[in-house]
Amino acid sequence: MQKSILLVEDDREINGLVTNQLERENFRVLSVFDGEEALAVFEKEEVDLVLLDLMLPKLNGMDFLKRIREKSLTPVLIISAKGSDIDKALGLGFGADDYISKPFSMIELTARVSAAIRRSTQYQTVNNPSVSDTLQHKDLTLDLNTFSAQINGNFIKLTSKEFHMLKLFMANPSRVFTKEQIYQLIWEDDYYGNENVINVHIRRLREKIEEDPSNPKYIQTIWGIGYKLGE
Known part of the structure; x- marks a missing residue:
């Protein structure tokens, strides 16, 4: 089944290049040039992924992202020339799934898009193929059918990334x-020292589930190794 991508990019040259590349890869591309148009299309169409520039007219990318995250876990890949760690953390904190800085290669972009869509539709748990529909730890419950989480009810x-982590x-x-x-x-991609991405997601997840983050x-x-579920 053909996957649909909402491309939100006001630079018409970049928009055209990305659209042509993704259509050659058999994606259906819904191409828009400002945040308000993007919001209207997102509410009307069923999309599998959003490619989102941050610097947009009418409604900027961050505001668009906040609006759609109120009701959707659709994967969002930010594409922007604003490449500082602060901007990355801000975008990921608002619910973006990944971040690619301009300029980028079309090969890398296509790989990131394909991986993000694959992750959202087909997630495999490590060493546990027979995981039940519900996971429970202390006061925390995950429902794998409804993709919902509860603490003390x-x-x-x-x-999406927080849930899968x-x-x-x-x-x-x-x-x-x-x-x-x-x-x-979780990202199903090669790791190139992307510590900021992991750090932001862990911090945001702790802020939501921990009494004292x-x-x-x-x-x-x-320390010096990584992370694990608390005893």
Whole structure:
């Protein structure tokens, strides 16, 4: 089945190049040039991934991202010339799944898009093919059918990446995962020292599930190695 991509990029030359590349790879591309048009298309069409520039007219990329994250976990890949760690952290904190800085190669972009769509539709748990429909640890419950999480019976709002990271830890409670392993398993891509991406997601996840994020009981840091589910 052909996958649909919402491309939100106001630079018409870049928009055209990306559209042509993705259409050659058999993606259906919905191409728009500002944030308001993007929001209208997103609410009307069913899309499998959003490619989002940050610097947009009418409604900027961050505001667009906040709006769609209120009701959707559709993967969002930010494409922007704003490549500082602060901007990356801000974008990921608002619920972006990944980040690629301009200029980028079309080969890399296509690979990132394909991997993001594959991750969102087909996630495999490490060493646990028979995982049940519900995972429980202390006061935390994950429902794998509804992609929902609860603490003490209260629902918490997780992004797709946060949910799958938590699922990875809860399905493998005794295992310590390095940042490289987490990236390769959740992002399904080669790890190039993308520590900022992992750090931001871990921090945001802790802020949502931990009573005291600075003293976590669910996701513990194993210094010099990585992370594991708290005992």
